[in-house]
Amino acid sequence: MSLSKKQNTAQGQEAYRFEEVIYQCAGTLFWGMVVFLIMFSLIFRHVTVDGGSMNDTLRDGDRLIVSAVGYTPKCGDIVVITHGEDLNEHLVKRVIAVEGQSVSIDSETGEVAVDGVLLKEYYIKGKTIAGNNMEFPRVIEDGYVFVMGDNREHSLDSRSSEIGLIPVKNIVGKVIMRIYPFDEFGVL
Numbered sequence: 001m002s003l004s005k006k007q008n009t010a011q012g013q014e015a016y017r018f019e020e021v022i023y024q025c026a027g028t029l030f031w032g033m034v035v036f037l038i039m040f041s042l043i044f045r046h047v048t049v050d051g052g053s054m055n056d057t058l059r060d061g062d063r064l065i066v067s068a069v070g071y072t073p074k075c076g077d078i079v080v081i082t083h084g085e086d087l088n089e090h091l092v093k094r095v096i097a098v099e100g101q102s103v104s105i106d107s108e109t110g111e112v113a114v115d116g117v118l119l120k121e122y123y124i125k126g127k128t129i130a131g132n133n134m135e136f137p138r139v140i141e142d143g144y145v146f147v148m149g150d151n152r153e154h155s156l157d158s159r160s161s162e163i164g165l166i167p168v169k170n171i172v173g174k175v176i177m178r179i180y181p182f183d184e185f186g187v188l
Contacts, residue, residue, distance in 0.1 A: 077175075079171050098140060099140050105159070
């Protein structure tokens with residue numbers, strides 16, 4: 001075989017290998033995106049905070065990643081909830097008490113107690129107001145949680161009959177990370 005034919009054959013093989021690498025990379029990228037989309041539709045969700053009820057912990061416009069599978073509510077967790085058919089939009093609140101626990105709010109001091117133990121709520125903004133039509137102490141029914149926003153003077157939450165106790169089935173998931181704004185990116 002002549003030198004020219006060998007060069008053409010080598011160039012052809014090189015071009016074929018390059019095309020094969022591109023094809024494999026495109027396939028890997030495609031399947032990676034499919035897996036990513038499945039994970040984000042089944043395991044994780046993206047939610048944007050709407051309103052100031054969680055100030056200063058979270059602010060209007062913050063973007064969050066929510067873990068949507070295998071979650072059991074725990075006191076202190078920040079969660080995303082719906083309120084069934086009455087409320088289609090998502091709300092971001094903090095779990096204060098879970099089923100079987102007793103919640104009490106002192107209307108004079110604004111102190112919150114769960115099972116008789118005062119909560120150390122370093123994250124709240126404003127004074128906790130007992131609510132306009134809730135009686136305290138209140139035992140949380142089976143299958144429900146009691147939630148409040150961190151901005152206690154400006155949060156519509158379980159203290160109001162409009163929201164009330166939240167069925168556990170209406171918890172979308174636990175907030176695990178803030179992804180925007182970038183300067184506050186991190187685990188919550």
